[in-house]
Amino acid sequence: MSAAPAAAVITGLGSAFPDVYDQQELWDDYFTHRYRGDALSRRLFLGSGVRTRHGVVNPRREDVSDWSTAARMRRYLDEAPPLGHRAASEALADAGISAADVGLFVVVSCTGYATPGLDIRLARELGMAPTVRRLLVGHMGCYAAIPGLGAAADFVRARGLPALVLCVELTSLHVQPAQEHRDLEQVVAHALFGDAAAAVVVVPDAAHGLEVLDTTAVTAPASEDLMSWHVTDHGFRMGLSPRVPGVLAKHVEEATGALLASTGADITDVGGWAVHPGGPRIVDVVEERLGLTPAQTAATRGVLDTRGNCSSGTVLLVLDQLRRGLAADATVVAMAFGPGLTLCLALLRHR
Known part of the structure; x- marks a missing residue:
C-alpha cells in the first residue's frame, strides 16, 4: 500500500x-x-x-x-x-x-x-x-x-x-x-x-503552522478588459476599471462557499480572513457579501494603510499579520483578485 x-x-x-x-x-x-x-x-x-x-x-x-x-x-x-x-x-x-x-x-x-x-x-x-x-x-x-x-x-x-x-x-x-x-x-x-x-x-507534515488544504480559482466571464497590465514603451501600464468591485461582488460569496464546501464548513466557521487589499472599495464589497465585521478585515486594512497594494505579495503580508492571533484548529481563507477578472482562494487550517 x-x-x-x-x-x-x-x-x-x-x-x-x-x-x-x-x-x-x-x-x-x-x-x-x-x-x-x-x-x-x-x-x-x-x-x-x-x-x-x-x-x-x-x-x-x-x-x-x-x-x-x-x-x-x-x-x-x-x-x-x-x-x-x-x-x-x-x-x-x-x-x-x-x-x-x-x-x-x-x-x-x-x-x-x-x-x-x-x-x-x-x-x-x-x-x-x-x-x-x-x-x-x-x-x-x-x-x-x-x-x-x-x-x-x-x-x-x-x-x-x-x-x-x-x-x-x-x-x-x-x-x-x-x-x-x-x-x-x-x-x-x-x-x-x-x-x-x-x-x-x-x-x-509539520506539527505547527498553516496547513494548505486547497486552492481554487474563478474567472468572471467576459471580464478581461476590467483589469489589465500592458507592456508599453514606458514600462507596464495598469488598466483598472471602476466596475471591478461590482463584478467581484457577483462571485465572491459563491466562490468562497464552494471552497469551504469540501470540508463541510461555511462562512461562519472561518476563524481568519486574509483578504487581498486591492483597494478600500474592494474590501468593502468582500465585507458586505460575506457578512464580515471590521475586526475580521482589520489585518487587510492595516496592510493597505501602511504598505499599500503590493500586488502578488500582499495577501502573504496579510496572512503574516493574521497568523499571530489564530486559535488552534482555526479555518483560514486567503483570497486575492487580479486580471481576468480572476478570484483566487486558498483554504488553510491552523495547526
Whole structure:
C-alpha cells in the first residue's frame, strides 16, 4: 500500500521592503503638479486607504515616468534580487530550515522580466542545491501568490520535500508618463501600489503552522478588459476599471462557499480572513457579501494603510499579520483578485 501524501504546512513567512514614503507628501510634492491640482484626482489619491507605502523609486526625488521599459528593467535587476533575498532568508529562518533543504523554489513577479530569471540568481545566492526545481510565475498580477502556493503545496505533498514561494513586486518602477487629459484609472493605480517582497516556506507534515488544504480559482466571464497590465514603451501600464468591485461582488460569496464546501464548513466557521487589499472599495464589497465585521478585515486594512497594494505579495503580508492571533484548529481563507477578472482562494487550517 502506498503511503498517504504528506500534509503541506506553511511554517515560515518573511517580508522585506524598500524605503517608506508618505502618501500626503507624494501628493503635495509630485502628483498634485502632475494632475494640475485637480480636485477629483486629489480626492481619489488621498482616499485610497493608503497612508504610507514603500518604493525603490520615490517620485519626489526621482521621476522615472519617461524612462524606457529597458531602463526600468535594468533597475528591476538591480533592486529585486536583494529585496527578494531578504524576504526569502527571513522565511527560511522563521521555518528553521536551510536553503539547501528546499526542493522547489517558486518565484512570483509581474513587475519585471529577466532571463535567466530571479529564480536562478536567488537560488544560487541563497545556497540552494543545484538540483532544486524552480518555477517562475509571471504576469498573473495580484492573485499570483495563491497559484504559486498551490503549486508548492502539491509538490510538498507529492515529494515530501520543502518548498519556498517568493513574491517580489516593484510597482514604483511603472509610474506612467503624464497625459494631457485626466486619466482616473492611472490616478488610482498611482495612489494604491507599493513595493515589497514576501515569502512563505511550505514543509511536509509539520506539527505547527498553516496547513494548505486547497486552492481554487474563478474567472468572471467576459471580464478581461476590467483589469489589465500592458507592456508599453514606458514600462507596464495598469488598466483598472471602476466596475471591478461590482463584478467581484457577483462571485465572491459563491466562490468562497464552494471552497469551504469540501470540508463541510461555511462562512461562519472561518476563524481568519486574509483578504487581498486591492483597494478600500474592494474590501468593502468582500465585507458586505460575506457578512464580515471590521475586526475580521482589520489585518487587510492595516496592510493597505501602511504598505499599500503590493500586488502578488500582499495577501502573504496579510496572512503574516493574521497568523499571530489564530486559535488552534482555526479555518483560514486567503483570497486575492487580479486580471481576468480572476478570484483566487486558498483554504488553510491552523495547526
